[in-house]
Amino acid sequence: MSPEDIQLVVALCKARAGLKIDPTKTYLMESRLAPLARREGYNSVEDLIAGLKLRREEPLIWALVEAMTLNETAFFRDRAAFDQLRDDILPTLTRMRGPEPIRIWSAACATGQEAYSVAMIAEEAQGLEPGARIDIYGSDIAERCLEKAQSGLYTQFEVQRGLPIRQLVRHFDKIEDNWQLSPRIRQRVRWRRINLAADLSAVGRFDVILARHVLTALDDGIRRRILESLAAALPADGFLMLDTEVSPQDLTDAFRPVSDRMGLFARNPSFRAAA
């Protein structure tokens, strides 16, 4: 890739999705873009970029940005966060909400494992208030990821990363060499394409938002804007779940940590007034 091609990819990713791409990691760009080039009928990544410059087609630009996003995920990734959701957050919220649905949003769900992990927890949850309803939403910027998420179909390798065997046999059917989530679990999750770097004011209200393993890949200014948009989407007693690499307090005063629980945040009471 020429320096000019690299600059174009870096600029497009930043402008469209707030993605922070290191221009020195040419191999990473090429390995992510090569499958897209093949799929689109180009002989090489260089040809793909040349075609993109020539035609400037929106679907191709988005396909390039999507190809550069991180799709690394696993069922029950960082298990402690899910234990906390099951044992603490859900019982507390269902007690407070009564028959009102609890809305949970997996905000950068990639191929869906995080949203389905929440769905399995909701399905198995013990000790919740009678009649409690939990609505789960999964979103990602990448259409191809959402298609896979919607299918609920995973390889043997994917189901063995993080998914205990009892949950595999309880919730999945074996389809040839792959495993598919049962219709019951699949129906619990609603999917939507959402670009977190875009305007999130109409996204709705959620009691729990999971935005784990996404913010570190984004530009600082956009990260702050996203965090403030997420704060606006949370009620005062809602929770934001992040990975432990992100400290929202370093970027904005919209959130405060919830006691000593790693990665768990609540909206700052003062944030509304400031917003």
Add this chain to the structure above:
Amino acid sequence: MKTCLLVDDSRVIRKVARRILEDLGYEIAEASDGLEALAWCRAAMPDVILLDWNMPVMNGLEFLRTLRAEPGGEEPRVVFCTVESHPDRIREALAAGATEYIMKPFDGDIIAAKFEMAGLT
């Protein structure tokens, strides 16, 4: 140091698994069938057993059922590691007392993840 008994009739699999488990901090013993594994367990119960299903002399499922019926045999965590991947076979293994289950092929990440799920790390 925790001990792990590797039970597999394939020397290659035992070699690969040994390397992964030593990196995870386990002291390793090896057996090539269920009967040999029982002898190990009767001498000194390991903390965990990584167990193949299809083996000569005594297969993994027979071994597990026998082990669980022995004094102290309920203690070790048993992680099956096998090409058997039909859900009915998996249920059979769980009913016999397996703690976790790995479908071959495996790699270090899968073993580490499954051992964590089995409460071992």
